Amino acid sequence: MNLLVVLAVVIGLALIAALVALVRNELRPRSAAPPRSAAAVSGREALDAIDLGLRRLDAECTRAGRHLPDVYAVTYAEDRLLLRLTVADKNPPAPWEADDTGEEWTAPPAELSAGMGAVELSSAAQPFPLAVTVGIEAGERVLIDLSRSSAPIAVTGDGEGVRQLVRALVTELITGPVGRRAEVTLVGSAATAEMTMGLGLMSARLHTVATLDEGLSAGPEGAGARTGASSPAVTQVFRMIEGRGPLGVQGRVPRLFVLHAAQFTEERAAMAGLREADALLVLGEAPDFSWRFDVSADGSLDTGALGLRIAVHAGRLLS
Numbered sequence: 001m002n003l004l005v006v007l008a009v010v011i012g013l014a015l016i017a018a019l020v021a022l023v024r025n026e027l028r029p030r031s032a033a034p035p036r037s038a039a040a041v042s043g044r045e046a047l048d049a050i051d052l053g054l055r056r057l058d059a060e061c062t063r064a065g066r067h068l069p070d071v072y073a074v075t076y077a078e079d080r081l082l083l084r085l086t087v088a089d090k091n092p093p094a095p096w097e098a099d100d101t102g103e104e105w106t107a108p109p110a111e112l113s114a115g116m117g118a119v120e121l122s123s124a125a126q127p128f129p130l131a132v133t134v135g136i137e138a139g140e141r142v143l144i145d146l147s148r149s150s151a152p153i154a155v156t157g158d159g160e161g162v163r164q165l166v167r168a169l170v171t172e173l174i175t176g177p178v179g180r181r182a183e184v185t186l187v188g189s190a191a192t193a194e195m196t197m198g199l200g201l202m203s204a205r206l207h208t209v210a211t212l213d214e215g216l217s218a219g220p221e222g223a224g225a226r227t228g229a230s231s232p233a234v235t236q237v238f239r240m241i242e243g244r245g246p247l248g249v250q251g252r253v254p255r256l257f258v259l260h261a262a263q264f265t266e267e268r269a270a271m272a273g274l275r276e277a278d279a280l281l282v283l284g285e286a287p288d289f290s291w292r293f294d295v296s297a298d299g300s301l302d303t304g305a306l307g308l309r310i311a312v313h314a315g316r317l318l319s
Helices: 002-027 044-064 118-122 159-175 212-217 236-241 261-266 268-273 314-318
Strands: 071-077 080-085 104-107 131-137 140-145 153-157 183-187 206-209 255-260 279-283 291-295
Touching: 044 071, 044 080, 044 140, 131 159, 131 314, 153 159, 159 183, 159 255, 159 279, 159 291, 159 314, 183 212, 206 212, 212 255, 212 268, 255 261, 261 268, 261 279
Parallel strands: 153 279, 153 291, 183 206, 183 255, 255 279
Antiparallel strands: 071 080, 071 140, 080 104, 131 140
C-alpha cells in the first residue's frame, strides 16, 4: 500500500512538472516566422497585374500630356501597387495617390484595371521594360528598374545564390509580361547551359555572344530619348543615380547584358557602346559599379545604396 502511495505521488509530481513546462513554453516569446509569399504575390498573376498597372500609368500620363514619373522601384501587394520615385512629384494622375513627400505613388490594382477602354489600354506601352523582380519583402513583391543604373550593377555574395538570382532575372525578362520589349545578352562564360536552358527556344530576345564588344555592336540602331527630370525635388536615390532620367520607350530596344567580373575587367573599354536604355549585370566584384546586389546564403538580398532589403531573393522563389 505504501508503495502505491509513493508511485501515485511520483506520477502526480511528474504531471505537475509537465504542466508547468507546457505553460512556460506557451508563454515564452516566439521568434517571428519567416515571411511566406502567397502565390498571388509571387506568381505570374502578380506580374500580369503589375504589367497592367504600369501600362495604365503610361496611358494616363499620355492622356494628361505629362512625362512619366521617375520610377526606380515598384512594390506589389494584393491591395496596392506602389511606385518609388527618384524625383518627388505630388501630382500623380488618377487613380494614383502620392504620399506626403511625393516620393511614393500608390494605387489599388482593382482601380488600375477599371475605368479605361480595353483598346486604349492594350495600345499603351510598357514604360519600364527592364523592371524585374528582385524578391519578396514583408509579403510584397519588389521590382527594380535595371535601366536606371548609370553604371554596371555588381551582383556579389553567395555563389550559388548569385547564379540563382541572375537566372531568375533573365527568366522573368524573357518570359514575363513586363519585359516583353527587352532583350537579354549573355556574354562569354555567363552563357551557361543552366542560364539558357529552355529560354532560347522560347524567345528570340535571348542572345549569347563571346565578348561584350560583340554584343554591343550587334544591337539595334536608334538613339531614343530620355525625359530627364528638371525638378530640384530630387531624392538621395536620384543623386546616387547621377541624374539619369526615366527611359523614353519609343524607338529603343532596352537591353540587359550579363557577364562575369573577370571578363568585364578585360572589356571595360567596350562600355562606351552602352546606350541609356541598356543595363549591365556583372557577376562578382566590378570596378566603378553603380549599384550592388549582395546575395546572402540565407536567401536574403541587400540592394546597397537603393536601401531596399529583400528577405527572399527572386532566385529562391524559383528554386
